[in-house]
Structures are given as structure tokens and as C-alpha cells.
Amino acid sequence: xxxxxxxxxxxxxxxxxxxxxxxxxxxxxxxxxxxxxxxxxxxxxxxxxxxxxxxxxxxxxxxxxxxxxxxxxxxxxxxxxxxxxxxxxxxxxxxxxxxxxxxxxxxxxxxxxxxxxxxxxxxxxxxxxxxxxxxxxxxxxxxxxxxxxxxxxxxxxxxxxxxxxxxxxxxxxxxxxxxxxxxxxxxxxxxxxxxxxxxxxxxxxxxxxxxxxxxxxxxxxxxxxxxxxxxxxxxxxxxxxxxxxxxxxxxxxxxxxxxxxxxxxxxxxxxxxxxxxxxxxxxxxxxxxxxxxxxxxxxxxxxxxxxxxxxxxxxxxxxxxxxxxxxxxxxxxxxxxxxxxxxxxxxxxxxxxxxxxxxxxxxxxxxxxxxxxxxxxxxxxxxxxxxxxxxxxxxxxxxxxxxxxxxxxxxxxxxxxxxxxxxxxxxxxxxxxxxxxxxxxxxxxxxxxxxx
Ligand code: PEP
Ligand code: CO
Numbered sequence: 358x359x360x361x362x363x364x365x366x367x368x369x370x371x372x373x374x375x376x377x378x379x380x381x382x383x384x385x386x387x388x389x390x391x392x393x394x395x396x397x398x399x400x401x402x403x404x405x406x407x408x409x410x411x412x413x414x415x416x417x418x419x420x421x422x423x424x425x426x427x428x429x430x431x432x433x434x435x436x437x438x439x440x441x442x443x444x445x446x447x448x449x450x451x452x453x454x455x456x457x458x459x460x461x462x463x464x465x466x467x468x469x470x471x472x473x474x475x476x477x478x479x480x481x482x483x484x485x486x487x488x489x490x491x492x493x494x495x496x497x498x499x500x501x502x503x504x505x506x507x508x509x510x511x512x513x514x515x516x517x518x519x520x521x522x523x524x525x526x527x528x529x530x531x532x533x534x535x536x537x538x539x540x541x542x543x544x545x546x547x548x549x550x551x552x553x554x555x556x557x558x559x560x561x562x563x564x565x566x567x568x569x570x571x572x573x574x575x576x577x578x579x580x581x582x583x584x585x586x587x588x589x590x591x592x593x594x595x596x597x598x599x600x601x602x603x604x605x606x607x608x609x610x611x612x613x614x615x616x617x618x619x620x621x622x623x624x625x626x627x628x629x630x631x632x633x634x635x636x637x638x639x640x641x642x643x644x645x646x647x648x649x650x651x652x653x654x655x656x657x658x659x660x661x662x663x664x665x666x667x668x669x670x671x672x673x674x675x676x677x678x679x680x681x682x683x684x685x686x687x688x689x690x691x692x693x694x695x696x697x698x699x700x701x702x703x704x705x706x707x708x709x710x711x712x713x714x715x716x717x718x719x720x721x722x723x724x725x726x727x728x729x730x731x732x733x734x735x736x737x738x739x740x741x742x743x744x745x746x747x748x749x750x751x752x753x754x755x756x757x758x759x760x761x762x763x764x765x766x767x768x769x770x771x772x773x774x775x776x777x778x779x780x781x782x783x784x785x786x787x788x789x790x791x792x793x794x795x796x797x798x799x800x801x802x803x804x805x806x807x808x809x
């Protein structure tokens with residue numbers, strides 16, 4: 358049955374299926390033109406990088422290493438700037454060093470970066486005065502400005518997204534060469550925010566030890582890292598705007614199958630994972646590792662069928678199951694899912710997204726998340742996996758290297774009234790630089806308690 362289905366797959370076979378979260382482009386001719394243009398542009402990543410990531414994920418699924426996936430909820434085209442990219446790479450590297458130092462296993466890093474431009478929304482429309490306009494769906498689809506005209510899906514944005522992703526990955530590749538060098542210096546770690554924290558001394562000693570280790574490594578092996586793959590940094594986004602992903606899905610010489618060459622990994626969102634829907638149809642045909650977001654509402658049997666559909670050969674490293682239940686629901690949701698996955702013998706990487714189930718709005722209608730709730734979901738995820746004898750191999754975070762004020766809590770004790778100081782996100786609230794480092798430190802503590 359699977360094989361027969363497979364024969365009918367092609368990068369645009371999803372067009373025959375019902376699609377959610379992607380509005381009709383009013384100008385179909387323009388859409389075809391942009392789509393065709395995109396199919397001819399050079400790939401952003403290579404098939405061998407994708408395969409390398411898959412083997413690394415296979416190791417995670419065996420409990421040998423850990424996955425750190427993180428970045429903006431939504432990247433914006435205007436934020437394709439040097440400081441944003443540098444800060445994001447810096448915070449991801451620093452977090453991973455903390456994890457490696459504390460856990461003693463390799464950490465693979467995947468950014469929500471260089472293509473994370475499309476967003477699912479809870480409502481198709483937004484009321485502005487007496488007008489009902491389309492919701493903003495990310496820069497890949499329309500503009501943020503709250504006017505009727507700005508919200509019309511514009512196919513030109515597929516090309517602009519490709520260019521912005523290309524500029525981002527080009528800079529990341531260059532930074533992978535030099536990026537580690539900066540981290541030799543403890544002052545690059547901006548430790549002061551932890552001063553009042555009970556873990557400060559421990560944290561300071563750890564940073565000292567990491568910077569020494571980096572210096573030592575460089576002195577015995579002064580060779581450059583020179584590639585994203587060697588730096589163990591990969592790109593990912595939600596495969597939501599299927600025109601963007603399909604146009605970059607291609608066969609490559611001497612390999613079987615199709616690769617989405619716009620990112621190393623893509624994921625399917627919690628709102629678009631219906632078995633009979635367009636997104637699953639598209640995803641079942643590509644060779645890339647695939648993330649599956651699972652939160653309420655969900656059904657265990659259907660999730661198992663989804664995993665089987667996306668990975669019928671049970672290839673290891675292919676599926677990252679990213680649970681995002683929220684701190685209340687995780688106790689009910691996660692155990693039966695772990696048991697069913699084990700019963701069916703499905704190889705998956707288990708990852709915890711403690712962000713999307715823990716969002717709330719303040720009295721002034723700012724969307725936020727509480728650091729303590731995020732940590733609570735992570736702690737529960739570790740505890741449940743440990744109790745089930747299963748391995749929690751990764752985390753999936755919305756975070757930034759910048760000093761934004763979008764999530765409350767953390768060592769600095771940001772409260773709701775402080776949120777407006779530097780609230781930048783176009784979509785969901787992100788952990789800032791300090792909150793991200795602190796969380797990495799606390800995740801490592803949890804991991805050690807569970808698996809040491
Ligand atoms: C996201 O990762 O930004 C997202 C929308 O997640 P989910 O599909 O889990 O709600
Ligand atoms: Co989000």
C-alpha cells in the first residue's frame with residue numbers, strides 16, 4: 358500500500374489535497390511565474406549535509422547525543438542583519454557548550470533560521486476598525502502592516518524569502534569558520550545577570566572551564582572549522598508554505614529520492630499534520646529529517662499512523678517527535694504516546710518544545726510565556742521519559758541572542774510591566790540571551806539527573 362502511494366508522489370502532488378494555513382494567492386499567474394523562477398535557483402543546502410544530519414539524529418535516538426533546536430518564532434525579512442545572525446549563532450553555540458560541558462555528550466545544533474518565514478495562525482482574519490483583513494502569515498506570504506493591501510498573499514515574497522535565506526546561510530557558513538574563536542573570552546558570556554542566582558558560583562566556574570577548554574582545543578588543533586557541517590550547525594523551518602518548499606525539492610545525481618534543498622530539516626506544525634492533508638502528502642516524499650509537532654488535541658493512533666506515513670521504512674534519525682503539550686497537559690499526553698511509539702518499535706528522536714503549550718496574554722494583551730512554566734514542562738518531560746525508560750534527546754526553543762523582553766521570569770526576574778521595554782517579536786515571545794543561557798544550564802542539570 359505504502360509503495361503504491363509512493364509511486365504517485367511528486368513535489369506538487371499535495372496540490373490535490375486539502376490545505377490548511379495557506380491562503381489562495383489571488384494572482385495565480387504571478388504565483389506560477391515565481392514558483393518556476395524558484396525551481397531554477399541554486400540549492401541552499403546539499404543532500405550530503407542533509408544525510409549527515411540524519412545520521413547525527415540517529416545517534417540522538419540511540420541516546421548517544423543531544424539535540425538543541427532553536428531560534429525565532431518567525432524570522433522577518435528586515436531582520437536579515439549582521440548583529441541578529443551573529444547573536445543567534447553566538448547564543449546557540451554558548452548554550453550548546455553549556456550542555457556539552459555538563460552532560461559530556463555531543464550536542465547537535467539546528468537553528469530555526471534561514472527560512473522560518475511562514476506562520477500558522479489561529480484566525481484567518483483580523484478585524485481592523487470596520488474592516489476584516491487577512492491575518493499576517495509571515496513575511497514569506499504577506500506583510501505585517503495592518504492594511505488590506507499589505508495582507509494580500511504576494512508570490513514575489515517566495516523569491517525574496519529565498520534570497521534572504523540565502524544571505525543568512527551564507528553568513529552562517531562564514532561565521533562557522535570564525536565563530537568559535539570569540540568564545541575563548543569569558544567576557545563574551547555576559548555573566549552578570551546570574552549574580553543574584555543561587556547557581557552563580559557554579560555557573561561562573563563552568564564558563565571558566567569552557568573558555569579554557571576552547572582555548573586548549575584551539576591550541577592543539579588550530580585548524581578552522583570551515584563548514585556548517587563540521588561546526589554541527591544546521592538550518593530548519595516549518596514546511597508551511599508548500600510552494601516555497603516544493604520549488605526547492607529536487608532529485609540529485611546518484612541518489613534516490615527527493616531532497617528539500619531549502620533547509621536541512623523541516624517540520625510539520627501542530628495545526629497542519631492531518632494524515633489526509635496537503636502538508637503530510639508533501640512531507641512523505643522527501644529525504645530530509647522531519648519534525649512532527651504534537652500537542653493537544655491529538656490522538657495516539659493517528660500520531661502513530663502519521664509517523665508510519667512519514668517514515669514507512671523505519672529509518673533511524675528521520676523523525677523528530679517534538680511534543681508541546683504545556684505544563685498542565687504533558688502528564689496526560691506524553692506517557693501514552695511514549696508507550697505506543699515503543700510498542701510499534703518506531704525509531705524517533707524525542708524532543709520537548711516547552712514554549713507553545715505555555716503561551717498566555719497579559720492584561721495589556723501582550724503574548725508572553727513564563728520562564729518557570731517553560732522549565733516546569735521541561736522537568737516533567739525529563740521525569741516522564743525517565744519513568745517510561747525512554748530517552749528525551751532534545752529541546753526545541755523559541756529564543757534569540759538579543760536582549761528582548763518577551764518572556765517573564767528568569768534570573769533577572771523580568772515581570773509583566775517590563776515586557777514593553779523591548780518587545781520585538783512579530784509572532785510568539787522568545788527567551789532572550791540571558792534566559793536562554795540560564796535555561797541551557799538548567800536543562801543540563803535535568804538531563805544529568807535523568808541519564809547520568
Ligand atoms: C511554532 O513552532 O512556531 C509553532 C507554530 O508551533 P506549533 O505548530 O507546535 O504550534
Ligand atoms: Co511559535
